Amino acid sequence: MTSVDVTAAIDAAPVPTPTFWRRAQASRSLMIGVTIVGLIVLAAILAPVISPYSPDQQDLYHILGGISSKHLLGTDDLGRDELSRLIYGARTDILVGVLAIVFPFCFGTMMGTIAGYYGGRIDSVIMRVVDVVIAFPFYVLVIALVFVVGPGIRGIFVAFAVADWVVYARAIRSATLVVRESNYVAAAQAGGLSDARILRRHVLPNTIAQAIVYAMSDIVLVIVAVVTLGYLGLGVQPPTADWGSMISAGQDYLTTNWMLSTLPGIAVVITGLGLSLIGDGLADVLRPE
Amino acid sequence: MSAVAVDTVLSVRDVTVSVLRGDVRYTAVDAVSFDVPAGRALGLVGESGSGKSLTLRALMSLLPPAARLEAGSVHLAGDELPRGVKQVRRALRGRMAMIFQDPLSALDPVQAVGNQIAEVPRRVHGRSRRQSWERAVELLRLVGIPDAPRRAHAYPHELSGGMRQRVVIAIALATEPSVLLCDEPTTALDVTVQAQVLELLDDLRSRLQLAIVFVSHDLAVIRQLCEDVCVMYTGRLVETGRTIEVLERPLHPYTLGLLDAIIDLDDPVGAPQPIPGALPELERLPGGCTFHPRCFLATEECTTTVPELSPARGAAPDRASACIHRDRLISP
């Protein structure tokens, strides 16, 4: 019988996918995201330089002032400069957001790698713990933990440390499972390399990208959560400027001074948008073709 | 072109399909015409991306969103199919059916296979639930599935690849068609299973007097099943004729290239010779004969003149080729 597949012999027919278009799009959302977040982070870092006033400085005789040349975005109910508080709020919320995921990121990645690489009993123990933590509604767990530790930034850090690592652990575990089956890991194992070295040199570099992509959208969730805790009075405590407590305080003046609540709200949305765009862009760029 | 033959069931004339890439439409199937009589199988062969599957889908009105039927007519048993997706589908009911390359993805994963077959008599022919189910079991038996009454309750993922393809065929047969379009139905299967499915199709063809259009990139498969063959390249038919003759004496350098690329078990000495270059992308089709950049016969003229598909001198009467140098290929 004469056989077989013509395409096996002929050079693989190229599949004309709109690669360029997609790459352009991916980098476009990445670029926009980096620009937005970059500007906000820059403002946060330079807060003491660019803020026209101290965020805590009250002027009790000029409260709820509208837009003026002295106060570009007006003043709040204690006569504090709204613009300065917005800028310092970025400082608080972004710093807290980033710091709050450091531990979950590291610990979750570690647990996920160990579970995925070693499998077996270690895997099932870690994953059962993950299942239990995930069963708690995120906000319920965070609020309950803030209750245990006490409101404020320390409470936020502890709450996220306990509640948030599981997501990284899950993602990294499944990525590690794939990598573990690959030939180069098998080769490395056959070559007698230590587990630590294989994990560090061959496994992690191939899985960490996913954790980084997730971290971007995670910072968004954390900032939203910090803001929400601020709204509930469990988050950053006064007088520290934070977008959540600003939204909460401004809610009382929604009819007369709508900007007080709306501006920090918009700030949260824009920051979230920027970080999500970075996450999406990174995911597209890092996704293996 | 010759008039529609009396026993011709499916007659395709100048079917042209365009595809949207970015903001530009490109012609992906260019004025394809062929006839298939009852009880005969026509092979449509070419590399992936040559437009053969698109042609089939155009006939069934199953084009993907980016593709559009630009021109051409299809006659089924002498009746011209109407325009418009809905009208075509209604006109096709019970006359033409199609089977697909990947039998797993061609089946609804969350329905028992019996239901998927019985759905046709139930919904299309308005039979009773019981009758429909019996019909489904009967069809499963017809396509050679052992223990059909029990297997009818199985889900697609519970069946082997060959079984699944038999189920797909059974679904197609449920519509009681006179024409069966097969889109590489054996490609995803093991070689032994492939042979069984081909035997089944061949058996059905003769028993049910089905007209079959069989798309494949595998010349061996075509040879086994099809009396006639059309070779396609970049959306155009480049050679047609009796399968035996086309394969014995190709009249187009592309067909020749396809044959040379095959390991010939009868001639183990001659090493397979791949066709140089690659199938051009739609956006970058060369002018003139689209095959000329890869062709060993190409001349200056080939880069400018678009060759017509026309009968070759000195060959069998139903042979045609779209190469201006075809006469140079007729050699003993």
Next chain:
Amino acid sequence: MSGPDERTLSRRELVKVGAAGAASVSVLSIPGLGRAASLGRLGAAREDVTRGGTLKFARSIAPTTLDPANTIIAGDIYTLDKIFEPLYITTVAGKLKPWLATGYTVSKDQKTFTFHLRPGVKFSNGKPLTAEDVVFSINRAAKDKQGPLSFLDFAITSLEAKGKSKVVAHLSSPWAPFISDISVFANAIMPANFGGKSQTEFFKNPVGTGPFTVKGFKPNASSLTLKRNPHYWQAGKPYINAVDFLFVDNDNQRLLQLRGGQVQAIDLVPPSQVASLKKDSKLHVGLYPSWQVDLLVLNEKLAKFADRNVRRAITHAIDRNALVHAASFGTAKPGGSFFPPSLQYYSAKTPTLAYSVSAAKASLAQSKFPKGFSTELLIDGGVQKWQTFAQIIQQQLKVIGINVTLRPLDHASFEQAFQKFDYEMFIDYAINDITDADEMASFEVDFQNGGSSSYWSSYDNPTAINLVRQAEAEFNPAKRKALYAQIQSIVAQDAPFVPLDYPPYIYAMSKKLQGFNVNPGGAYRLEGVWLT
């Protein structure tokens, strides 16, 4: 105690009551004669009102108990006073008015009071009010030393019923604020021995003479429905069929519910919202003069606040004018004396500690904490005004080196926390419930007898306490005034708490609600309101 000329006293007391109460005639009238007149005036139902309907009223605090003798929480008081009524009440104008009594006679030694009960008064179960009920109720309030206001009944030695319609009260000594004290909600009347039920059962389904009744009371519920009492003694009243109290602790949510038309009235309107509410043509904002003062209380159980210089430094450091400007939006007056200016015997000449950062720093420098310290400010977190106050105080104390962290709690835990002395500083308000200033003086200064360890500050100045007790036995208004001026002066200098401002009561309501008013003690009666 060397009593002054008894005849003078008697007349003066009568003059005082006559001036305070709208019913000076009925005080002396024989019950039988006064009946028609008093019922006619008090019970007259207006003919030009719309009857029926349910008033939906959103309030900040849910009641925890309906027992008058066991609470001083606003949420409880302003619910139970719709169900139970005392012998006298305070009018909107801040005067005493005979209510379940038509009047009283007093012995020459000022130690025996005979109250004449209003005829025709029935409890909500249809049974008539008798002298036994009054004896039971006031005895319960007076003898129940757990009761936070039992100190008001301090002077009562015994009560006896004379027939069905007279009650005689024997006092240990002449007691100037007596009728005023009798008018407090804690002395409200309920059936003797709870009408035969257990106390717990009774306060679940209470029976009183008030305009409304409650069935199946649950503490801390999200709403409470009060139904019209069909046996109410003021014929034709109440005009409305029912009151739905909704308890919404969030200021903003209450406002929203009023603006959204879900309720017809709300209490505790944040001052910041007054201006914008006034612009709403469908709404009416009521600012009612009050006997209220907002206080920053300092816990003297702690070494830092036991130090008088620290307390004075804090008082100097808080700019009450700015505070009022920013947080009260022109509705309140800045704080000075711990007596509100509207209260009897307020002294405008009180030498208060004025706002001065340098004076504050100087005081702190003289204290044991010259470099300042860190402390915690407890507030009722649900009230926007307190949050604003707290943040301003936080900022102003920072200037003199006192770092304040805020501790907002929900209302119930807030009350519990400071009453258990689980606090360092807290902000709360004090209201004189009755016409006589003695209540506020005792409550905030009389560490032993005032019922609250000087508003839980533990402020204990024997000189001041002695003056408070002198004033209680003093019937000469001029002399009393002088005594209270002295007390106010001492307290201002000792600075056990910082009087922050004197706010009005602010209610907002739909213009459909008519006849609503609040007395300076903070109580509002609902038998006379109607919905158009």
Next chain:
Amino acid sequence: MLRYTARRLAAAFFVAFGVTVATFLLLHLAPGDPARVVLGERASPQALAALRHQWGLDSSLGSQFTRYLDGLAHGNLGTSFINKTSTSSLIRDRIGVSAALVALATVFAVIITVPLASFAAVRKDRAADHIVRALSVAGIGFPAFWFGIVLIEVFALRVHAFPVGGWGSSTETHLRSLVLPALTAAFAIVPILVRSLRVGMIEVFNADFVATLRSKGLGERRVLAHVMRNALIPTLTLLGINVAYLIGSTVVIERVFDLNGLGSLLLTAISQRDFPVVQSVTLVLAIGVVIVNFLTDVIAAELDPRIRLE
């Protein structure tokens, strides 16, 4: 299917047990002596000791846990420090509001997500698709409570279509009171659902079996029925994953809309440091998630036989 259900049930029980242990430990992780919190700073050592004994805080962790489990088995979740009533009765009073809110929010989430995701999937890479995707990206950074505030301002204050808050007194007013909060809660998960479901739908629409269905001669409505059933499965799985987040969001949303559900009970208990209530509500909400996840797993497996094999 039975074996699959049994396996999921066993797993659910295991997680539920883990959740119970975790909530139990929560109380013991909390700094400060609960007895002192309740009795105040001035409390005598005897009173403190008595209260600790009453709550069993003086016995070993192990025996406390056994007692806790024993209580749970008898439906006794403990007694509120503040209200002095059993926490289970507090929870019973309020669970209805929360359950109704979560249920309605889920319905809204599906009603919003499915058309948006299908729309985007059908028009993949066209303008409509880009708009839906951009909105879903922006939506993730949008605090739900803020959306609630906006809804109140627009639909309750400008247009008096819905109450601004509260729970109402009849079934009809209950439902009306729930509309805005449920929309807000739905909004908390819709961006995530749309993103994931869009991808799932594209896969289904591109699947060959749709072509098979059409080549069978079935009408478009019949074809859509097949597609929907297939798209339902990823939707369901997604809902299962996100219901925990949804339940968490309702805690905040109940506060915005002044609903007296478990969320506001939790928040009040937290501000009152009412340990048993915090513990019980946390436990009940987490068990709720476990139950919902179990149900979605089983229903998804019923709809999709392939899942049973995993």
